[in-house]
Amino acid sequence: MPVVLIVVITVVDQVTPADIQLGPLLVIAPALTASFAGPWTTGLIGALAVATQAYISWYFGVLFTRNVLVQILALAVLSVLVVLFCVVRERRLRQLAQVRMVAEAAQHVVLWPLPERIGPLTTACLYLAAESEAQIGGDLYAAAATDRGVRVMIGDVRGKGLSAVQEAAVLIGAFREAAHHHITLPALAHALERSVARNLPALGTEADLGERFATVMLVEIPDEEPVTRVLSCGHPPPILLSPRTAVTIPVHPAPPLGIHELVPADYTVDVFSFEPGDTLLLYTDGVIEARDTGGAFYPLDERTAQWAGSSPDQLVHHIHRDLLDHVTGRLDDDAALIALYRPPGPHRVHGYQLGHHRDQAAGSHSA
Known part of the structure; x- marks a missing residue:
């Protein structure tokens, strides 16, 4: 789904007038990936979103404008934050799984x-x-x-x-x-x-x-x-x-x-x-x-x-x-x-x- 979303945003952005910019919507892709995947996959989708934002800006000839550079930097920072969230979540899930395993063993000992x-x-x-x-x-x-x-x-x-x-x-x-x-x-x-x-x-x-x-x-x-x-x-x-x-x-x-x-x-x-x-x-x-x-x-x-x-x-x-x-x-x-x-x-x-x-x-x- 995140990859399809990136492709759809890229295609639609290229066929719409230049004053309509859909590139900022690419942040949805890494955020969506974090809901079901780990940090490595989320990081890969984040990097793909940043690269796509750069490609769209290059396509319209505005890659090195100040506004576009800020958008690319913001997308990169948000992707990194989402990856960090995934790392913390994965660690807590492992801890929870270990605690649950110990609890189940204790319950089987009792009953x-x-x-x-x-x-x-x-x-x-x-x-x-x-x-x-x-x-x-x-x-x-x-x-x-x-x-x-x-x-x-x-x-x-x-x-x-x-x-x-x-x-x-x-x-x-x-x-x-x-x-x-x-x-x-x-x-x-x-x-x-x-x-x-x-x-x-x-x-x-x-x-x-x-x-x-x-x-x-x-x-x-x-x-x-x-x-x-x-x-x-x-x-x-x-x-x-x-x-x-x-x-x-x-x-x-x-x-x-x-x-x-x-x-x-x-x-x-x-x-x-x-x-x-x-x-x-x-x-x-x-x-x-x-x-x-x-x-x-x-x-x-x-x-x-x-x-x-x-x-x-x-x-x-x-x-x-x-x-x-x-x-x-x-x-x-x-x-x-x-x-x-x-x-x-x-x-x-x-x-x-x-x-x-x-x-x-x-x-x-x-x-």
């Missing part, structure tokens, strides 16, 4: 991607951060294959931004270690609560300690039993998808982590059937609270019913596209999804008694 297979399960996950250029925020998830089966945590820290990422990192780190050392889910929840109580005060001022909390869902899926054990700390209930249906699992939520000094912990473990061929969908409130332009919430339970027979990857892909269509491409809050699929296979035991188990004893604090 490990789930493996495609963990224990007997096939998994798929999705994370959509509300902050632009961010890959994680206040939502979190983690999974661990333990002696008691696969344990999964999904949660949502109050707020977003850097402080929310710090709080999410505390919970993820605590879960990765505690998931292997506590026999029951209530004992694991108590361990996470103690970690939150120890670490969150260091991440904020004393004034906002009462406002720092996290909703968490803990899930345990034994390798051989066709059940799932769920413990909710104020987190939205999961959805169980069989090949033809989708049902929201009713849970008995305890208070979120971080406020148990105000409300004593009273954990309930809900046990439900999780047969081969079923998919368990975990999500954060950023999904179900996403609004369209009319203010309507995203109907996750209704939408997932039509994809009940899909694989975990397909299910997450469908929800991803449908959710972004619902909000016209922009989320106001972080959103996370995990799909856990138990494939058909041998050595499955049936006939387990399902129900709810409430843990209120002081002994639940130990492994």
Whole structure:
């Protein structure tokens, strides 16, 4: 475009009357080049513009007049300034790219991607951060294959931004270690609560300690039993998808982590059937609270019913596209999804008694 512009200005200037001078318009060429090219290309276009200005002046026989020399000098100075701008911009872009690379590496350290297979399960996950250029925020998830089966945590820290990422990192780190050392889910929840109580005060001022909390869902899926054990700390209930249906699992939520000094912990473990061929969908409130332009919430339970027979990857892909269509491409809050699929296979035991188990004893604090 800059070269075409220079050619057009040169041709038009030669066919117009001598009292009409279009040469000063050549400054547009290096300025336009700077918007998409580097300093070397911009400098080359600037030099071409100066040479063209000199050629036009020579064509009309006014090259050595004082007015034309000033115009040529001004064009040369402006071209040099534009090149210097390109140099500074390129340096800052390199610095920004390096910082972004470090930030992405740090985010991957905090939020490990789930493996495609963990224990007997096939998994798929999705994370959509509300902050632009961010890959994680206040939502979190983690999974661990333990002696008691696969344990999964999904949660949502109050707020977003850097402080929310710090709080999410505390919970993820605590879960990765505690998931292997506590026999029951209530004992694991108590361990996470103690970690939150120890670490969150260091991440904020004393004034906002009462406002720092996290909703968490803990899930345990034994390798051989066709059940799932769920413990909710104020987190939205999961959805169980069989090949033809989708049902929201009713849970008995305890208070979120971080406020148990105000409300004593009273954990309930809900046990439900999780047969081969079923998919368990975990999500954060950023999904179900996403609004369209009319203010309507995203109907996750209704939408997932039509994809009940899909694989975990397909299910997450469908929800991803449908959710972004619902909000016209922009989320106001972080959103996370995990799909856990138990494939058909041998050595499955049936006939387990399902129900709810409430843990209120002081002994639940130990492994």
